[in-house]
Amino acid sequence: MTLPRRRLLQLAAGAAALPAVSRLAWAQTYPSRPVRIVVGYPAGIAPDITARLIAQSLSERFGQQVIVDNRPGAGSNIAADAVVRAAPDGYTLLAMTVTNTVNSTLYDNLSFNLMRDIAPVAGTFRSPQVLEVNPSVPAKTLPEFIAYAKANPGKINYASDGNGSAPHVVGELFKAMAGVDLVHVPYRGSYLPDLLSGQVQAAFSSIATPIAYIRAGQLRALAVTTTTRSDALPDIPTVGEFVPGFEAYLWHGIGVPKNTPIEIIDKLNKEINAVLSDPNTKTRFASLGGEPMSMAPAEFEKFIADETEKWAKVIKFAGIKPR
Numbered sequence: 001m002t003l004p005r006r007r008l009l010q011l012a013a014g015a016a017a018l019p020a021v022s023r024l025a026w027a028q029t030y031p032s033r034p035v036r037i038v039v040g041y042p043a044g045i046a047p048d049i050t051a052r053l054i055a056q057s058l059s060e061r062f063g064q065q066v067i068v069d070n071r072p073g074a075g076s077n078i079a080a081d082a083v084v085r086a087a088p089d090g091y092t093l094l095a096m097t098v099t100n101t102v103n104s105t106l107y108d109n110l111s112f113n114l115m116r117d118i119a120p121v122a123g124t125f126r127s128p129q130v131l132e133v134n135p136s137v138p139a140k141t142l143p144e145f146i147a148y149a150k151a152n153p154g155k156i157n158y159a160s161d162g163n164g165s166a167p168h169v170v171g172e173l174f175k176a177m178a179g180v181d182l183v184h185v186p187y188r189g190s191y192l193p194d195l196l197s198g199q200v201q202a203a204f205s206s207i208a209t210p211i212a213y214i215r216a217g218q219l220r221a222l223a224v225t226t227t228t229r230s231d232a233l234p235d236i237p238t239v240g241e242f243v244p245g246f247e248a249y250l251w252h253g254i255g256v257p258k259n260t261p262i263e264i265i266d267k268l269n270k271e272i273n274a275v276l277s278d279p280n281t282k283t284r285f286a287s288l289g290g291e292p293m294s295m296a297p298a299e300f301e302k303f304i305a306d307e308t309e310k311w312a313k314v315i316k317f318a319g320i321k322p323r
Contacts, residue, residue, distance in 0.1 A: 040076025090264035105312040127290025128226035149180035159191035163323040172318040207289030
Protein backbone atom coordinates (compact mmCIF):
# COMPACT_ATOMS: atom_id res chain seq x y z
CA MET A 1 0.00 0.00 0.00
CA THR A 2 1.30 3.44 -0.94
CA LEU A 3 0.68 6.18 1.61
CA PRO A 4 -0.32 9.64 0.40
CA ARG A 5 2.61 12.09 0.59
CA ARG A 6 0.89 14.31 3.19
CA ARG A 7 0.20 11.33 5.47
CA LEU A 8 3.80 10.14 5.08
CA LEU A 9 5.09 13.55 6.13
CA GLN A 10 2.76 13.61 9.12
CA LEU A 11 4.00 10.22 10.28
CA ALA A 12 7.62 11.28 9.82
CA ALA A 13 7.03 14.47 11.80
CA GLY A 14 5.33 12.51 14.55
CA ALA A 15 8.21 10.05 14.75
CA ALA A 16 10.72 12.88 14.93
CA ALA A 17 8.81 14.45 17.81
CA LEU A 18 8.76 11.25 19.89
CA PRO A 19 12.29 11.63 21.40
CA ALA A 20 11.53 15.20 22.48
CA VAL A 21 8.22 14.16 24.04
CA SER A 22 9.94 11.24 25.77
CA ARG A 23 12.68 13.49 27.20
CA LEU A 24 10.11 16.00 28.42
CA ALA A 25 8.13 13.27 30.17
CA TRP A 26 11.36 11.95 31.68
CA ALA A 27 12.25 15.38 33.01
CA GLN A 28 8.80 15.82 34.52
CA THR A 29 9.13 12.60 36.53
CA TYR A 30 12.83 13.13 37.39
CA PRO A 31 14.08 12.14 39.88
CA SER A 32 12.25 8.90 40.56
CA ARG A 33 15.07 7.36 42.61
CA PRO A 34 18.06 8.56 44.72
CA VAL A 35 20.62 10.90 43.17
CA ARG A 36 24.37 10.83 43.92
CA ILE A 37 26.70 13.83 44.16
CA VAL A 38 30.25 12.52 43.76
CA VAL A 39 32.78 14.61 45.72
CA GLY A 40 36.50 14.26 45.06
CA TYR A 41 37.51 15.15 48.61
CA PRO A 42 37.20 13.68 52.12
CA ALA A 43 34.28 14.53 54.37
CA GLY A 44 34.49 17.69 56.42
CA ILE A 45 36.26 20.10 54.08
CA ALA A 46 34.66 22.91 52.07
CA PRO A 47 33.72 21.05 48.83
CA ASP A 48 32.13 18.27 50.89
CA ILE A 49 30.34 20.70 53.22
CA THR A 50 28.82 22.73 50.37
CA ALA A 51 27.82 19.56 48.50
CA ARG A 52 26.04 18.25 51.61
CA LEU A 53 24.19 21.55 52.05
CA ILE A 54 23.01 21.38 48.44
CA ALA A 55 22.16 17.66 48.75
CA GLN A 56 20.05 18.15 51.86
CA SER A 57 17.99 20.93 50.30
CA LEU A 58 17.58 19.09 46.99
CA SER A 59 16.37 16.01 48.87
CA GLU A 60 13.62 18.11 50.43
CA ARG A 61 12.68 19.71 47.12
CA PHE A 62 12.76 16.48 45.10
CA GLY A 63 11.20 14.16 47.64
CA GLN A 64 14.03 11.80 46.77
CA GLN A 65 17.26 11.21 48.64
CA VAL A 66 20.32 13.04 47.30
CA ILE A 67 23.42 11.26 48.57
CA VAL A 68 26.99 12.58 48.84
CA ASP A 69 29.49 9.98 47.64
CA ASN A 70 33.07 10.87 48.69
CA ARG A 71 35.69 9.61 46.21
CA PRO A 72 38.93 11.35 47.26
CA GLY A 73 42.23 10.80 45.51
CA ALA A 74 44.38 11.84 42.54
CA GLY A 75 43.61 15.52 43.02
CA SER A 76 39.84 14.86 42.63
CA ASN A 77 40.38 13.10 39.28
CA ILE A 78 39.01 9.78 40.61
CA ALA A 79 35.64 11.41 41.27
CA ALA A 80 35.56 13.17 37.90
CA ASP A 81 36.41 9.94 36.07
CA ALA A 82 33.61 8.10 37.91
CA VAL A 83 31.06 10.68 36.79
CA VAL A 84 32.33 10.74 33.20
CA ARG A 85 31.78 6.97 33.05
CA ALA A 86 28.31 7.11 34.63
CA ALA A 87 25.04 6.89 32.70
CA PRO A 88 23.95 10.34 31.42
CA ASP A 89 20.60 10.17 33.17
CA GLY A 90 20.87 12.86 35.86
CA TYR A 91 21.36 10.42 38.73
CA THR A 92 25.13 10.92 39.05
CA LEU A 93 26.38 14.48 39.60
CA LEU A 94 29.92 15.81 39.98
CA ALA A 95 30.78 18.31 42.71
CA MET A 96 33.13 20.52 40.69
CA THR A 97 35.78 22.89 42.03
CA VAL A 98 38.47 25.17 40.62
CA THR A 99 40.81 22.16 40.92
CA ASN A 100 39.03 20.45 38.03
CA THR A 101 39.97 23.31 35.71
CA VAL A 102 43.56 23.30 37.01
CA ASN A 103 43.84 19.55 36.45
CA SER A 104 42.90 19.93 32.79
CA THR A 105 46.41 21.28 32.17
CA LEU A 106 48.30 19.94 35.19
CA TYR A 107 47.85 16.27 34.21
CA ASP A 108 48.97 15.04 30.79
CA ASN A 109 47.36 11.60 30.94
CA LEU A 110 43.78 12.14 32.12
CA SER A 111 41.30 9.57 30.81
CA PHE A 112 38.76 12.34 30.16
CA ASN A 113 38.48 15.90 28.93
CA LEU A 114 36.60 18.16 31.34
CA MET A 115 35.13 20.49 28.72
CA ARG A 116 34.19 17.63 26.40
CA ASP A 117 32.97 15.00 28.86
CA ILE A 118 31.23 16.98 31.63
CA ALA A 119 28.15 19.10 31.00
CA PRO A 120 27.99 22.12 33.32
CA VAL A 121 24.77 22.40 35.35
CA ALA A 122 25.15 25.19 37.90
CA GLY A 123 27.60 27.13 39.99
CA THR A 124 27.02 26.82 43.71
CA PHE A 125 29.62 28.60 45.87
CA ARG A 126 32.52 31.01 45.61
CA SER A 127 34.85 32.61 48.11
CA PRO A 128 38.10 34.53 48.17
CA GLN A 129 41.37 33.24 49.42
CA VAL A 130 43.28 35.35 51.89
CA LEU A 131 47.00 36.05 51.85
CA GLU A 132 48.07 35.68 55.45
CA VAL A 133 51.53 35.86 56.96
CA ASN A 134 53.17 34.90 60.23
CA PRO A 135 53.57 37.99 62.46
CA SER A 136 57.35 37.58 62.24
CA VAL A 137 57.12 38.99 58.71
CA PRO A 138 57.75 42.75 59.14
CA ALA A 139 55.22 43.77 56.46
CA LYS A 140 51.95 45.15 57.83
CA THR A 141 50.32 45.83 54.44
CA LEU A 142 50.36 44.23 50.99
CA PRO A 143 52.53 46.98 49.45
CA GLU A 144 55.01 46.50 52.32
CA PHE A 145 54.95 42.74 51.73
CA ILE A 146 55.67 43.17 48.03
CA ALA A 147 58.52 45.59 48.80
CA TYR A 148 59.91 43.22 51.44
CA ALA A 149 59.72 40.27 49.05
CA LYS A 150 61.51 42.22 46.31
CA ALA A 151 64.23 43.22 48.78
CA ASN A 152 64.57 39.59 49.92
CA PRO A 153 64.12 37.42 46.81
CA GLY A 154 63.80 33.70 47.55
CA LYS A 155 63.70 34.19 51.31
CA ILE A 156 59.93 34.05 51.89
CA ASN A 157 58.33 30.60 51.88
CA TYR A 158 54.65 30.21 51.09
CA ALA A 159 52.76 27.02 51.90
CA SER A 160 50.10 25.13 49.96
CA ASP A 161 48.13 21.89 50.03
CA GLY A 162 50.40 20.47 47.33
CA ASN A 163 51.57 20.98 43.78
CA GLY A 164 48.74 22.24 41.60
CA SER A 165 46.43 22.95 44.54
CA ALA A 166 44.43 26.18 44.57
CA PRO A 167 46.76 27.89 47.11
CA HIS A 168 49.71 26.94 44.90
CA VAL A 169 48.40 28.24 41.57
CA VAL A 170 47.07 31.42 43.19
CA GLY A 171 50.49 31.95 44.76
CA GLU A 172 52.17 31.53 41.38
CA LEU A 173 49.72 33.97 39.80
CA PHE A 174 50.57 36.49 42.53
CA LYS A 175 54.30 35.97 42.03
CA ALA A 176 54.00 36.62 38.30
CA MET A 177 51.74 39.66 38.56
CA ALA A 178 53.47 41.27 41.58
CA GLY A 179 56.97 40.49 40.28
CA VAL A 180 58.18 38.79 43.44
CA ASP A 181 60.20 35.64 44.14
CA LEU A 182 58.54 33.46 46.78
CA VAL A 183 59.50 29.84 47.48
CA HIS A 184 56.66 27.31 47.26
CA VAL A 185 56.50 24.67 50.02
CA PRO A 186 53.92 21.93 49.28
CA TYR A 187 52.31 19.98 52.11
CA ARG A 188 50.39 16.71 52.07
CA GLY A 189 48.65 17.53 55.34
CA SER A 190 47.82 20.81 57.04
CA TYR A 191 50.40 23.56 56.74
CA LEU A 192 48.80 25.64 59.52
CA PRO A 193 51.05 24.39 62.36
CA ASP A 194 54.18 25.42 60.44
CA LEU A 195 52.63 28.74 59.40
CA LEU A 196 51.70 29.50 63.00
CA SER A 197 55.20 28.60 64.22
CA GLY A 198 56.91 30.63 61.49
CA GLN A 199 58.62 27.71 59.70
CA VAL A 200 56.81 29.00 56.61
CA GLN A 201 55.95 32.67 56.39
CA ALA A 202 52.90 32.98 54.13
CA ALA A 203 49.98 31.19 52.49
CA PHE A 204 46.97 31.84 50.25
CA SER A 205 44.22 30.05 52.19
CA SER A 206 40.49 29.63 52.05
CA ILE A 207 39.18 32.27 54.47
CA ALA A 208 37.49 29.68 56.68
CA THR A 209 40.84 27.98 57.39
CA PRO A 210 42.83 30.77 59.11
CA ILE A 211 40.13 33.26 60.12
CA ALA A 212 40.12 32.33 63.83
CA TYR A 213 43.91 32.76 63.97
CA ILE A 214 43.68 36.06 62.10
CA ARG A 215 41.12 37.38 64.57
CA ALA A 216 43.28 36.19 67.47
CA GLY A 217 46.33 38.00 66.08
CA GLN A 218 48.28 34.78 65.51
CA LEU A 219 48.32 35.39 61.76
CA ARG A 220 48.18 38.67 59.84
CA ALA A 221 45.82 39.02 56.86
CA LEU A 222 47.20 41.24 54.10
CA ALA A 223 44.70 40.90 51.24
CA VAL A 224 41.90 38.84 49.73
CA THR A 225 42.06 37.52 46.19
CA THR A 226 38.65 38.53 44.84
CA THR A 227 37.77 41.82 43.14
CA THR A 228 35.66 42.97 46.08
CA ARG A 229 36.37 42.84 49.80
CA SER A 230 35.04 39.95 51.85
CA ASP A 231 32.25 40.39 54.39
CA ALA A 232 34.20 38.00 56.63
CA LEU A 233 37.21 40.36 56.64
CA PRO A 234 35.75 43.74 55.62
CA ASP A 235 38.81 45.76 56.64
CA ILE A 236 41.21 43.71 54.53
CA PRO A 237 41.87 45.09 51.02
CA THR A 238 41.88 43.09 47.80
CA VAL A 239 45.10 42.14 46.04
CA GLY A 240 43.74 43.95 42.98
CA GLU A 241 43.80 47.27 44.82
CA PHE A 242 47.60 47.13 44.58
CA VAL A 243 48.18 44.60 41.78
CA PRO A 244 45.81 45.71 39.00
CA GLY A 245 43.89 42.91 37.30
CA PHE A 246 44.53 40.28 39.95
CA GLU A 247 41.52 38.07 40.63
CA ALA A 248 41.12 34.51 41.91
CA TYR A 249 38.19 32.60 43.38
CA LEU A 250 37.72 29.35 45.16
CA TRP A 251 34.51 28.05 43.61
CA HIS A 252 32.25 25.00 43.53
CA GLY A 253 29.58 23.84 41.09
CA ILE A 254 27.70 20.85 39.72
CA GLY A 255 28.26 18.94 36.48
CA VAL A 256 26.84 15.81 34.86
CA PRO A 257 28.03 13.34 32.21
CA LYS A 258 27.88 14.60 28.64
CA ASN A 259 24.69 13.69 26.72
CA THR A 260 22.55 14.15 29.83
CA PRO A 261 19.20 15.44 28.46
CA ILE A 262 19.02 19.22 28.47
CA GLU A 263 15.62 18.97 30.18
CA ILE A 264 17.27 17.26 33.15
CA ILE A 265 20.09 19.82 33.22
CA ASP A 266 17.61 22.68 33.16
CA LYS A 267 15.55 21.15 35.96
CA LEU A 268 18.64 20.61 38.11
CA ASN A 269 19.78 24.18 37.44
CA LYS A 270 16.39 25.59 38.43
CA GLU A 271 16.26 23.60 41.66
CA ILE A 272 19.88 24.33 42.63
CA ASN A 273 19.43 28.06 42.02
CA ALA A 274 16.28 27.95 44.19
CA VAL A 275 18.39 26.39 46.98
CA LEU A 276 21.04 29.10 46.54
CA SER A 277 18.45 31.86 46.93
CA ASP A 278 17.34 30.48 50.30
CA PRO A 279 18.49 32.74 53.18
CA ASN A 280 19.59 29.68 55.18
CA THR A 281 21.95 28.67 52.38
CA LYS A 282 23.40 32.18 52.22
CA THR A 283 23.97 32.14 55.98
CA ARG A 284 25.71 28.75 55.89
CA PHE A 285 27.89 29.81 52.96
CA ALA A 286 28.80 33.03 54.77
CA SER A 287 30.06 30.90 57.67
CA LEU A 288 32.52 29.38 55.18
CA GLY A 289 33.63 32.84 54.07
CA GLY A 290 31.76 32.70 50.77
CA GLU A 291 28.52 33.32 48.92
CA PRO A 292 26.20 31.55 46.45
CA MET A 293 27.31 31.53 42.80
CA SER A 294 24.07 31.26 40.82
CA MET A 295 24.56 30.70 37.09
CA ALA A 296 22.64 29.36 34.11
CA PRO A 297 24.23 26.29 32.45
CA ALA A 298 25.61 28.29 29.51
CA GLU A 299 27.02 30.94 31.86
CA PHE A 300 28.67 28.27 34.00
CA GLU A 301 30.11 26.62 30.88
CA LYS A 302 31.78 29.88 29.83
CA PHE A 303 33.04 30.41 33.37
CA ILE A 304 34.67 26.95 33.36
CA ALA A 305 36.25 27.59 29.95
CA ASP A 306 37.68 30.92 31.16
CA GLU A 307 39.03 29.35 34.36
CA THR A 308 40.61 26.48 32.40
CA GLU A 309 42.36 28.94 30.08
CA LYS A 310 43.48 31.18 32.96
CA TRP A 311 45.06 28.43 35.04
CA ALA A 312 46.60 26.77 31.98
CA LYS A 313 48.64 29.93 31.43
CA VAL A 314 49.77 30.00 35.08
CA ILE A 315 50.72 26.30 35.11
CA LYS A 316 52.72 26.58 31.89
CA PHE A 317 54.42 29.84 32.91
CA ALA A 318 55.40 28.50 36.34
CA GLY A 319 56.26 24.99 35.08
CA ILE A 320 54.01 23.35 37.69
CA LYS A 321 54.01 19.56 37.72
CA PRO A 322 51.75 17.15 39.67
CA ARG A 323 52.88 16.21 43.15
